Amino acid sequence: YQFDPIGASGIILLSESHLSFHTWPEYGLITLDLYTCGDPSKAEMAYEWIQKKLMPTTVRTRRIERGQMIGQITNSEHQNQALLA
Template identity: 50%
Template sequence: MAVQQNVKKGGREAGGDLIVGKHVYGNLYGVDEEKLWDEELLKDIVVEAARVANMNLVDIKTWKFTGFHGGVSVIALVLESHISIHTWPDYGYATVDVYTCGANSDPWKAFNYIVLKLKPRYYIVHYADRSSIPGYTESEKR
C-alpha cells in the first residue's frame, strides 16, 4: 500500500496523525458457572488485564442481572479505549472485548490474561485492525 511508505514509527504519517487501533474480541465456552456469576472476581480480572496490557484504567462498572439468561457485565474505560466482559452463567458462556488505541498498549495481552483466568474449555478470538491506515498495526509487527 503506497500510503504506508509515509508512515513513521511513533504514530505519524505525512500530512497528519495516525490512529493505531487494535481490537481483540471473542467468545469463551465452557466456563465455570460460579466464576461467571462472581462480579468481584470478574472486576478484578479486568483490572489486572488492563495492567498487564499497559492500559490506564479510568473507571470500571459492573452489573449483575439475575434469573435465567442473567449474568454479569463488566465494562472498564481505559485511556486507550475499553475492556468488557459479558457473561451468561447458565450457558457457561462469556464474551470479551478489548479495544485499544495507540502503539503502547497490547489488547492481546489483556484478552489472553482474561482467558487464562476464566479457563474456558475452548474459545474463539477475532482481531480487527481499527487504525486510520488499514494494515498499519499488522505491518508494524513485521
C-alpha cells in the same frame, strides 16, 4: 450490571482502551470485547492474561484492525465520507 437471577454485563474504561463483557452463566459463556487505540502488544498481553485467568475450554477470536477504510458512503448528503472499522 447484575442481571436477576444470574449474569452480568460491564465495561472497564482505560485511558486508551476498554474491555466490555457479557456473561451467561447458565451456558458457561462469557463474551469479551477488548479494544485499544494504543500499543497493540498490550492488548495481546491482556488477552493472554484473561485466558490464563478464565481457563476457557473453547475460545473463538475475531481480530478487527480499526481505522481501516472499509467502504465509502455514496449517499448525496454524506458524499466523500469513509466508513471506518
